[in-house]
Amino acid sequence: MKEAIEKIQQALHGSPTKLVAVTKTKPVEVLAEAYQAGLRIFGENKVQEMTEKYEALPKDIQWHMIGHLQTNKVKYIAPFVAMIQSVDSLKLLQEIDKQAKKCQRIVPCLLQIHIATEETKFGFSEEEATELFASVVLQNLQNVCIKGLMGMASNTTDENQIRQEFKELATLFAHYKNTYQAPNLQWQELSMGMSGDYAIAIAEGSTLIRVGSAIFGGR
Numbered sequence: 001m002k003e004a005i006e007k008i009q010q011a012l013h014g015s016p017t018k019l020v021a022v023t024k025t026k027p028v029e030v031l032a033e034a035y036q037a038g039l040r041i042f043g044e045n046k047v048q049e050m051t052e053k054y055e056a057l058p059k060d061i062q063w064h065m066i067g068h069l070q071t072n073k074v075k076y077i078a079p080f081v082a083m084i085q086s087v088d089s090l091k092l093l094q095e096i097d098k099q100a101k102k103c104q105r106i107v108p109c110l111l112q113i114h115i116a117t118e119e120t121k122f123g124f125s126e127e128e129a130t131e132l133f134a135s136v137v138l139q140n141l142q143n144v145c146i147k148g149l150m151g152m153a154s155n156t157t158d159e160n161q162i163r164q165e166f167k168e169l170a171t172l173f174a175h176y177k178n179t180y181q182a183p184n185l186q187w188q189e190l191s192m193g194m195s196g197d198y199a200i201a202i203a204e205g206s207t208l209i210r211v212g213s214a215i216f217g218g219r
């Protein structure tokens with residue numbers, strides 16, 4: 001694990017991009033080992049799993065939700081989650097706002113944008129996201145802060161296609177950053193890149209790479 005982490009950290013060297021270690025399905029002992037190796041941002045995709053690991057591990061870990069989140073489960077992670085990267089509907093954003101308010105928190109969020117060709121991936125289309133940023137509903141959500149965008153490239157070996165999809169997301173991010181300003185919109189994070197494509201993502205401007213199997217092996 002140490003060598004794998006070092007390899008990724010070398011790829012990140014000199015860039016402001018941060019590593020989110022995707023720890024889903026891995027037992028607490030493995031996370032503790034990653035913590036010992038210096039990692040502090042962990043990504044999970046299931047509420048119960050994240051909550052159990054949060055309770056078992058040191059409190060300076062930043063927990064990022066990266067999987068599809070059901071509205072009825074937001075309340076369990078609202079007290080501690082560091083970022084919800086997988087906001088894929090206005091309804092979910094409204095629920096996060098409601099639960100964050102109960103905890104007197106402002107929860108950092110990323111809007112998940114659908115950039116892949118596969119039908120199954122969750123996320124806003126560019127048009128849906130633009131509609132959201134242009135609308136007034138965001139103004140009323142004072143307990144969330146949208147920090148940027150998250151996207152997953154197509155599951156393909158075609159590097160040109162992956163690069164093209166990341167370029168598209170980076171262009172959209174730059175456009176929003178230039179166009180929409182509000183207290184609860186802070187354009188700081190562009191989350192793209194996984195085990196197979198993080199090098200391309202870094203080159204295309206990613207600020208958060210989400211890497212699982214390249215560190216922990218297959219699932």
Ligand SMILES: *Cc1c(COP(=O)(O)O)cnc(C)c1O
Pocket residue numbers: 022024045066067152194195196210211212213214
């Ligand atoms: C599982 C997952 C990852 C990590 O995938 P690897 O290929 O194991 O690095 C990244 N992002 C999301 C949204 C995931 O669900």
